Amino acid sequence: MSNCLHLAIPAGDLKVAKAFYCDVLGCKTGNSEEGRWVDIDFWGNELTLHQSVERLPTVRHDVDMGAVAVPHFGIHLSEDEFNGLKKRIEAAGLEYLDKPYRRFVGDEFEQETFFIEDPNGNVLEMKTMVNPEVLFKKA
Known part of the structure; x- marks a missing residue:
């Protein structure tokens, strides 16, 4: 690895x-x-x-989809993995911090994303991109 x-x-x-x-x-x-x-x-x-006993503080920063929690971390998943994860989250009865949302619709960076919190309040952003190969394409 x-x-x-x-x-x-x-x-x-x-x-x-x-x-x-x-x-x-x-x-x-x-x-x-x-x-x-x-x-x-x-x-x-x-x-x-x-x-730990401590929790990281979070604030909200404005982006195109609204105010997102910072800090956060996450992962880019295939559409199948992403949809499977949403099903597991919903089956576990967890609430989304920010519900699934499609961003940049019709753009090469189109993606679906959502935010959840782990049990200690760490914020995770999970996403799937329509065209993952463009993520770091050179300008």
């Missing part, structure tokens, strides 16, 4: 966080230190959940 992103976040209760990331989002665990931290395979990236 080379060139993968590593992100460590305060996760609150590790058992609750691990259940969210594995049972709801469908991620797998990796290395861990009992009661301190656990690595999550976040679609090929290393997300380290740290046992």
Whole structure:
């Protein structure tokens, strides 16, 4: 696994966080230190959940679709994976922080996105792009 992103976040209760990331989002665990931290395979990236009492503060920044929560992180998924994830979130009875929304309709950057919070209030943006190959195309 080379060139993968590593992100460590305060996760609150590790058992609750691990259940969210594995049972709801469908991620797998990796290395861990009992009661301190656990690595999550976040679609090929290393997300380290740290046992914590603190929560990161969030603010809202204005973008085309409204005011989005910052900081946030997430992943680009295929349309099938994205729709499967939405079904798992809804089956788990979770509420969206920002409901699924289509952005840039008719543009080469057209995408569907939504925001959710993990059990410790970390904000995740999940998205699927119609043309993922244009994401980093040179101007």
